[in-house]
Amino acid sequence: MNKIWRFPTTSAIYNSKRILTDIVQDIHLITPPSSAKAIEAALSQNPHLTALPAPTADILAPEGLTQTSGTAVILRLPEVQAVISGDFLVLPCDLICEVAGESLLEVWMIQQGGLGGASSGSHDYRGPKMGIGGEKGGRRGGLGVWFETKSDGSVKGEETDFVITTPLEPSVVLPPEGSLRFNISRLVYSTTTDTLKDITEEKKTFPIRHGLIRKHGRIRMLTTYRDAHIYLFPHWVLDMVKKNDTMDSISEDLVGWWAKAGWQDGLADKLGLRQVFEDVDDREGEHSSHHSGLPEEEMDIGSLSTTSTSDLTPRPRKKQQSAFASRVSTPVPSSVHPSIEDQKLIIPPILAYIQPATPFAPLIRRVDTAASLLYVSLRLAKLDSIDEAGRHSSSPFAHAHKIAYQGGIAQRSTVTKADCLLAENVTVEEKSVIKESIIGANCHIKSGARLTRCVLMDGVVVGERCQLTGCILGRRVQVGRESVLKECEVQEGNVVAEETDAKGEKFMVFEGLDEDVDKSLDGGGDDGDSDLAGGDEDALER
DSSP states (O other): OEEEEEEOOOSSOOOGGGHHHHHOOEEEEEOOHHHHHHHHHHHHHOHHHHTOOSSOEEEEOOTTOOTTOOHHHHHHSHHHHHHOOSEEEEEETTEEEOSOHHHHHHHHIIIIISTTOOGGGTTTOOSOSOOGGGGGGSOOOEEEEEEESSSTTOOTTOOOEEEEEEEOOOOSSOOOTTOGGGGEEEEEEEEEHHHHHHHHHHHSSOOOOHHHHHHOSOOEEEEEEEEEEEEEEOTHHHHHHHHOTTOOOIIIIIHHHHHHHTTSTTHHHHTTHHHHHHHHHHHHGGGOGGGSSSOOOOOOGGGGOSOOSSOOOOOOOOOOOOSSOTTSOOOOOTTTSOOGGGSOOOOOOEEEEEOOOOTTOOOEEEOOSHHHHHHHHHHHHTSOOHHHHOTTTSOTTOOSOSBSOGGGBOTTOEEOGGGOEEOTTOEEOTTOEEESOEEOTTOEEOTTOEEESOEEOTTOEEOTTOEEESOEEOTTOEEOTTOEEESOEEOTTOEEOTTOEEESOEEOOOTTHHHHHHHHHHHOHHHHHHHHHHHHHHHHHO
16 A cells, blocks of 8 residues: 655745645545455544544555555556646555654755755756746656664664765755755665665676766765655656556666666656656646747746755856848758757756664654564654653654553553553553563453563463563464463464464464365365365465
8 A cells, every 4th residue: 555645836835834734635545456445444443543634535446456566557557647636745554754744845845846946957957947836947856765774773684775875066045953954865876785786796796887977976875774665756757657667666666767867878768758848848838938929038036036945047158150130031050959859858856865874863664574563663662652741742653651551450560661552451460571562452461471572463362471572463362371482473363372482483374274175185086185285375375
């Protein structure tokens, strides 16, 4: 599932506290049809989702969309293209982000979306200096977010990306203290670490094109950062994706090729960007004063502003020699006015917010593995509750109370309140010890059990004198008494036998396996053996 927020083109910077409510017009949750009913039920019943502010999210379930469809393929679907009519924001479903959304929107509006934006074309563009929204001074660019994976409490085996950035031109007006603009740079190369390893193994080195060095003398290579899949895109990106059927992934294909097109000669034309921009110009022509057909003097709107965010000073032009006097009605040679194909194509930049690796940096994580789920959950459990920090000072991920039902905790038990979260109707019997753990609603921890760095979903029952360390237990799991589990995962509905001793194992439930075995035994003969093999394979695949 992916989220797409759509907002219109703007030519002014709004108050940051009002950006989300004033700019975001529509929120679409894109999901396969098989998951639509479950999401609709959650949006209408889950109190954490029903309390979300307006605008409310719409569910879009295009036919043919599956759980394995590429993210760029989603943008190419007709249903998705039909609902996006302006610039848009893309979010993944597994994102945990403490960075305020209005801060990212503000950066994009200043750098790309507003007056003085679209700075990529300010030096080389030969048309009008600025149109509404910065479109005619060079197309609006995009913005992505990357976070550090090797900071304190890093997750073992977490995916990383290989990113190359180059610094932006310094702004005339310094950003305010705490602004994200201090960590904004231009993305020039992006790929996954696995792809980087394949390239280096094949070529025995990492080749760097001369075009990159000629275009950008200062570059920074990052190998421990990961793409957060937070993208602010201009509307023309949809046309780019539509023209390139081979694009499968937003992060690796769309963003990666876009970044390289800014310095690799000929790549932009291969991607069809010249045609994309010309088509957009044709569609906008009847609504734009620059294409009205009326004689109009070029106006540098940027010079009228007291705030400068990009250098709009035109370079000196060579004086064009007139082939004939103006009174002679002779066609002007083509050398005076070169064709569109001969003009240099200016590629809008794709900017990157590289989160600084500091101990107090806001949390940004993709929760797409069990290890990352455990890490993020335990980190959120350490946040002060709303009743401790106050509603205005607490984190947006803070809970109202650390222990929702104090009466369910026995007096002769230990629960470290500073790093634990216990939901409603949790029962903890005597002599139990719970440290740095999250316990879901309606769980029952029997006497003598010890839990350390664990996450328990709703309805879990832990038997007497069990010892669980670094485990994730799904809903309605039952752990037999005196079991010792370390770094284990137990699928929902599973029952762990008594006195089980395991480390690093995954307890899974293969639905239908017993039924397949019974059917195959009843059939008998060679056909029965064949059915048994097929049944086992199907069960394991599920």
